[in-house]
Amino acid sequence: NAGVTQTPKFRILKIGQSMTLQCAQDMNHNYMYWYRQDPGMGLKLIYYSVGAGITDKGEVPNGYNVSRSTTEDFPLRLELAAPSQTSVYFCASSTGYEQYFGPGTRLTVT
Amino acid sequence: TQLLEQSPQFLSIQEGENLTVYCNSSSVFSSLQWYRQEPGEGPVLLVTVVTGGEVKKLKRLTFQFGDARKDSSLHITAAQPGDTGLYLCAGGESGGSNYKLTFGKGTLLTVNP
Numbered sequence: 001n002a003g004v005t006q007t008p009k010f011r012i013l014k015i016g017q018s019m020t021l022q023c024a025q026d027m028n029h030n031y032m033y034w035y036r037q038d039p040g041m042g043l044k045l046i047y048y049s050v051g052a053g054i055t056d057k058g059e060v061p062n063g064y065n066v067s068r069s070t071t072e073d074f075p076l077r078l079e080l081a082a083p084s085q086t087s088v089y090f091c092a093s094s095t096g097y098e099q100y101f102g103p104g105t106r107l108t109v110t
Numbered sequence: 111t112q113l114l115e116q117s118p119q120f121l122s123i124q125e126g127e128n129l130t131v132y133c134n135s136s137s138v139f140s141s142l143q144w145y146r147q148e149p150g151e152g153p154v155l156l157v158t159v160v161t162g163g164e165v166k167k168l169k170r171l172t173f174q175f176g177d178a179r180k181d182s183s184l185h186i187t188a189a190q191p192g193d194t195g196l197y198l199c200a201g202g203e204s205g206g207s208n209y210k211l212t213f214g215k216g217t218l219l220t221v222n223p
Contacts, residue, residue: 004152031209035213040119040215041215042198042213042214042215042216043153043198043200043213044213045210045211048209048210050209058210090152090153092152094209096209097141097158097202097209098143098155098158099143099153099155099200099211100155101152101153101154102152103150103151103152104150104151104152
């Protein structure tokens with residue numbers, strides 16, 4: 001099993017550009033999550049999903065969108081990138097209890 | 111909003127020393143998890159505690175959940191350089207929403223050879 005995979009690993013965006021961060025899991029987990037991690041700030045929940053077709057906002061959803069058309073995939077869309085979105089983004093999946101994280105995407109917006 | 115406070119924020123010790131890091135809240139959690147994160151990687155789950163007063167041991171690591179399920183501690187005996195990393199605690203929401211976790215800001219541990 002590959003677990004949770006994320007692409008790309010690094011990306012630099014210009015202000016106003018858009019991009020999609022990809023996340024996939026092969027553990028057949030119903031729950032999936034997107035977090036951002038800023039230095040000294042822990043993990044902040046952006047969006048989460050409890051199953052295919054069902055998504056909900058987390059603590060910091062502004063500027064982001066998600067979709068969940070399959071159990072395996074949970075892409076995160078950034079529209080009109082802003083410098084405040086410079087961060088490390090982690091995707092995670094869960095059976096509803098313990099979470100398994102991907103390796104992260106380091107995004108810089110300049 | 112449930113908050114988890116971790117202390118200390120930074121800890122630098124010598125190999126062989128013992129240490130304890132803390133995770134505290136004014137809220138009750140249904141479960142408490144500890145993760146370790148190494149530079150450039152995602153967090154990896156170490157342990158889950160669910161019962162007030164529960165103690166779990168994982169080799170040189172001892173985890174305790176407070177009686178009131180509001181706090182937790184992680185004790186490392188005879189720390190090694192391989193223990194270096196960011197230690198994050200995360201609480202499962204009381205009331206059944208275990209699938210959503212609240213994370214603390216972490217304790218950054220450095221163990222010097």
